[in-house]
Amino acid sequence: MxxxxxxxxxxxxxxxxxxxxxxxxxxxxxxxxxxxxxxxxxxxxxxxxxxxxxxxxxxxxxxxxxxxxxxxxxxxxxxxxxxxxxxxxxxxxxxxxxxxxxxxxxxxxxxxxxxxxxxxxxxxxxxxPYFDLDSSEGITNTVFEILRNAKLLDTDVDPRMIVCWGGHSISSEEYDYTKETGYQLGLRGMDICTGCGPGAMKGPMKGATIAHAKQRTLPGRYVGISEPGIIAAESPNPIVNDLVIMPDIEKRLEGFVRLGHGILVFPGGVGTAEEILYLLGVLLNPDNADMPFPLVFTGPESARDYFEEIDRFVGLTLGEAARERYRIIIDNPVAVARHMAEGMQKVRQWRVDTNDAFYFNWKLTTDVGFQEPFEVTHESMASLDISPELPVHELAANLRRLFSGIVTGNVKPNGLRAIREHGPFEIKGEPAILAALDDLLKRFVAQHRMKLPGGKPYEPCYRIVS
The missing domain is CATH 3.30.1850.10 (MoCo carrier protein-like)
Known part of the structure; x- marks a missing residue:
């Protein structure tokens, strides 16, 4: 001792x-x-x-x-x-x-x-000098090296890693739903990867542990991917048995899509919206058009309004092509798990046909705009170009940065200090998009999905300038 x-x-x-x-x-x-x-x-x-x-x-x-x-x-x-x-x-x-x-x-x-x-x-x-952190290929190689050094790349396992996104502070009804969904996934032999924190990141893991025990598929894999700026607000839950700390949020997001074979999105707040916009922006790249990547938005009946609002915002900003990349399944964990299980078969066959690895999604094309670290400051937030004239993937990248900035201002220590010293971030852009954004964020507040650390009443860290 x-x-x-x-x-x-x-x-x-x-x-x-x-x-x-x-x-x-x-x-x-x-x-x-x-x-x-x-x-x-x-x-x-x-x-x-x-x-x-x-x-x-x-x-x-x-x-x-x-x-x-x-x-x-x-x-x-x-x-x-x-x-x-x-x-x-x-x-x-x-x-x-x-x-x-x-x-x-x-x-x-x-x-x-x-x-x-x-x-x-x-x-x-x-x-x-062997890692070019200014190029798309170099950043992807960096993500690969960090995951490999963490021994998370298993060459002997078929596609079965399901990434689960969602809020760290959700209702008990939503939390129970994430557990039941994780249970149904685990019964079908799937492993779980999340942002490693509580709430919607813990629930699927907790449900899967019971299912894995029933199916005698122990030890199950419960992977947590975090980064220094967010981990203090989302400490790892006790079920995580493989943790990796990426250097920044952009490499964390790329780690999810390179390691995972499909993604579930549970109810959350601005952080979840950031993740959705990142993934849709990547999938909208023409090079990824034929790649199967199961994506489901799901929650209990009480989350229907949340996903309807997300769906409306996505349709307005990124168009119908983006909406076609996901399914919304409400209050049906069995249907979610079956959809993902069927998706795993498609992913497996596609990777066999294209000679891609099961353990790392090399074929996924990621534009450097989704990979370069975004330094959140008042100046960088005010200068974001939020315009429908942009190519859709560039607009998605800037919207992702916008939500990342709000996350920073809400929970990250450096963001909290910046807001105290200089006031709210200013958000500028095309009026129709800003109006939809304002409505979305107000709904998040009304649904108690925008919270400050310690449960303090929410005061926006942003100001929309029309």
Whole structure:
């Protein structure tokens, strides 16, 4: 047993100071690799600390990243080289990550994944001349390398990875629906990938665990894909058994569509709308016209208005071609699961016919406009071109950036600070699109899908300028 000490901090939270050894992919490393990891943690210490803290509070309810950082302001993490490899030293770590002084095994694995991914990107990819982060092909190769380094690419499995998107703060009725849908997917042998957080990201995984146990297909795969800016507001749920941290939201989104074989969208808010616009923009590329990619919007009867409003907005902005790329199935988890199972057969046959890999969607064409990181500032938000004169995929890319900016202003620490200092983001564009956008966002607020961290009353972080 590790030596440990506990005490109460100012917020009366248990904290633990201890040392742990990494799990899984970081268990066997050369001394040179450990030395690089140790050196790199000094360069990315602040980022590593923030993401590690989010993982250590896994399972705790709450989406207030600033409050979490303040509550555990004395938390420290350091990586050291030792004779047997690598040791992670923790000071004043959240006590909820431990049982009788021992770190919970699942959290230890997630913490190891955080160190692995953040340090790997900053030591092996970002400084390397072999990764062209300014080209579409180079960015896709980067996504592949991060997923491969995380050992998420299984060459021996047929298409069965279903990506589930949706809000982290949903009603109990909607949450139960996501569990039942995950259960039906699991009964049909499908694995689950989500954004790793609570709500619609946890429900499908929870339902699938029961189905996988019934079908004796254990261990099931429950993949979480996150990024540093969002993970503090959406800490990994306890069911995630494979976590990967992408460097930014754009690579996170590409990770979903490269790793997944089909996508389900449950009710959510602006983050879910961002994901929808990203995927539709990618699928509208003419190079992807013939590619089967099952996409279903689904929820209980109470979510019908939500999806009708999304459908209306998509039709107005991206047209009928976009609407043809998805199905809306309301209040029928069995029909959803059957549709996805049938879709997996089409995906498998298409990849066989085109000689594409089952484990990574190489054939999907992604325009660089969907891959380049969008730095959210007041200037960049105000300068977004929201015009029907744009090619449809470019309009989709800018709408995706717009919703990404609203997510940043709602929940990400840097966005919250920017709004406090400079006021709301200004959104400009074509009046008809802005009117539809305003209506969509107001409906999100009325349906309690626009929430601020800590449950505070919603105050828009944006202002629509006609």
């Amino acid at each position: 590790n030596e440990f000490a506990t005490h109460k901090n100012e917020e009366l939270r248990d904290t633990v100071s201890t040392s742990v050894y990494p799990a899984r992919s970081l268990k066997v490393l050369s001394r040179a690799e450990v030395a690089r990891l140790s050196d790199a943690t000094e360069e990315v210490g602040g980022l590593l600390r923030q993401v590690a803290l989010a993982v250590l509070t896994s399972g705790e309810q709450g989406d207030d990243a600033e409050k979490m950082l303040e509550t555990y302001k004395d938390f420290r993490i350091e990586v050291h080289q030792v004779t047997r490899g690598m040791r992670i030293d923790l000071e004043n770590a959240p006590g909820c990550a431990f049982v009788d002084g021992e770190m919970i095994r699942g959290i230890r694995e997630l913490l190891s994944a955080v160190v692995r991914d953040i340090v790997y990107f900053h030591t092996e990819i970002h400084p390397s």
